[in-house]
Amino acid sequence: MKKDMSEVKGGQDRSTGRGAGVPVDEKLPTPLYHQIYMILRNKILNREYVEGDLLPSEDETSRIHNVSRITAKRALNDLAEEGLVVRERGRGTRVVYRGVAPPVKANVEGMLENIMSMGLETEVTLLEFDYVHASDAVASALACTNQDVVQRAVRIRHLEDEPFSYLVTYVPESVGRSYTRDDLAALPLLSLLERGGVEVTRADQILTATAADAEVATLLGVDLTAPLLRIQRIVYDQLDRPVEFITGLYRPDRYQYRMNLSRIQGSPGQKSWSPI
Numbered sequence: 001m002k003k004d005m006s007e008v009k010g011g012q013d014r015s016t017g018r019g020a021g022v023p024v025d026e027k028l029p030t031p032l033y034h035q036i037y038m039i040l041r042n043k044i045l046n047r048e049y050v051e052g053d054l055l056p057s058e059d060e061t062s063r064i065h066n067v068s069r070i071t072a073k074r075a076l077n078d079l080a081e082e083g084l085v086v087r088e089r090g091r092g093t094r095v096v097y098r099g100v101a102p103p104v105k106a107n108v109e110g111m112l113e114n115i116m117s118m119g120l121e122t123e124v125t126l127l128e129f130d131y132v133h134a135s136d137a138v139a140s141a142l143a144c145t146n147q148d149v150v151q152r153a154v155r156i157r158h159l160e161d162e163p164f165s166y167l168v169t170y171v172p173e174s175v176g177r178s179y180t181r182d183d184l185a186a187l188p189l190l191s192l193l194e195r196g197g198v199e200v201t202r203a204d205q206i207l208t209a210t211a212a213d214a215e216v217a218t219l220l221g222v223d224l225t226a227p228l229l230r231i232q233r234i235v236y237d238q239l240d241r242p243v244e245f246i247t248g249l250y251r252p253d254r255y256q257y258r259m260n261l262s263r264i265q266g267s268p269g270q271k272s273w274s275p276i
Contacts, residue, residue, distance in 0.1 A: 024065045032067050036075035038223070044084050044097050045253055055085060055093040123161075126185040127219075128154035131173060138170045141234050141245035151176025153184055156219055163220050164254035169246045189244065190235075199238040206232045207257065210249065220251055229255060 024035040043049050056064060061072035076093050079085045084097045134142065134150045142150060150170045157165040169189060178196030179187075193200060211225040222228070228249045235244035261273045 024067065032065070033071045033074040033078070036061060036065055036067070036072065037078045040075065040079055041082070041084065044079070044095055047099065049095045051095055051098050053095045055079075055095065057092055122164075123158045124185060125156045125158065126153065126181065127156060128152065129181040129184060131176065134170070138245055142170060142172055142242045144172065149173040153189075155184075159254065162254060164251045166216050166219055166249040167246060168248075169244060171244050172242075175243055189246075193235075193243060198243050200235055200243070201238050201240075203233050203235045205234075208232075212249070216249055220249070222251060227252060229257065231257075 024032050024039070026032060028035065030038075040049075040055060049055065055061075055076065058069050058072045058076065061067075061076065062069045065072070076085070076087060080087045080093070084095065085093050086096050087093045130152055131149050132152050134144055134146055134148050136146065138144075138150060139146050139148065142148075144150070150172060153167075153169050155167045155169070156163050157167065171189075171193075175193065175196060175198060179192040183192055190200060208230045210228050210230040212220065212222050212228050214224055216222075216228070217224045217226060220228075229252050231246075231248045231250065233244075233246050233248075234242050235246070237243045263271050264274045266272045
């Protein structure tokens with residue numbers, strides 16, 4: 001008979017003293033072994049387990065999550081297949097993952113300058129570069145019609161050979177003709193816009209969350225439906241015309257968006273947070 005899940009929520013990993021944290025749920029469509037795999041994987045990626053730490057044994061994992069030893073073994077084997085741990089008979093399952101480069105950090109303050117800097121400090125792989133008719137969403141963002149042609153590009157940005165963002169950009173055809181595919185593969189788009197005589201002055205930006213689809217998951221090296229930070233931005237020139245529409249999907253473990261806030265006095269007796 002299975003134990004009530006409340007009995008195992010506070011279970012301890014005897015090899016490290018850390019709690020189990022997240023229980024598994026047999027009502028979910030995701031197999032139990034994969035749920036355990038994801039729990040342990042996230043702990044490794046979030047540095048709760050660091051290189052050299054021992055993970056719970058098969059018996060301990062089975063007890064903590066109230067599953068069979070076969071289920072626990074499969075979860076640990078999947079971690080080993082991914083290269084996050086090594087499994088040695090008689091010695092246990094040890095973390096060998098050393099972590100990735102520190103995440104890219106972008107501030108809201110000086111946003112356009114930070115975007116330019118990021119483009120110069122990271123590497124890009126240009127996947128697509130073509131001219132297409134604007135979709136409804138693109139036409140709305142760039143203040144054009146469906147009959148207008150726009151330049152579309154798809155890029156992956158890397159930091160120290162690790163992918164961290166998937167970018168889809170659209171610019172008006174007249175702007176896109178000022179640079180080539182090779183130019184975009186070598187230089188940040190903002191640099192190319194300025195080189196073409198466009199003076200970028202402001203941008204409207206929306207931050208939300210989304211889940212990785214099959215294509216993006218493969219390109220960014222994440223699991224299908226893994227959470228991603230979604231940033232959508234419309235960039236305007238000196239005449240307040242939209243000159244770029246970009247949607248970026250970012251790995252949250254490799255990209256951080258930071259805002260500095262100050263507490264200011266609003267109406268009498270009330271204070272609120274405001275960007276510095």
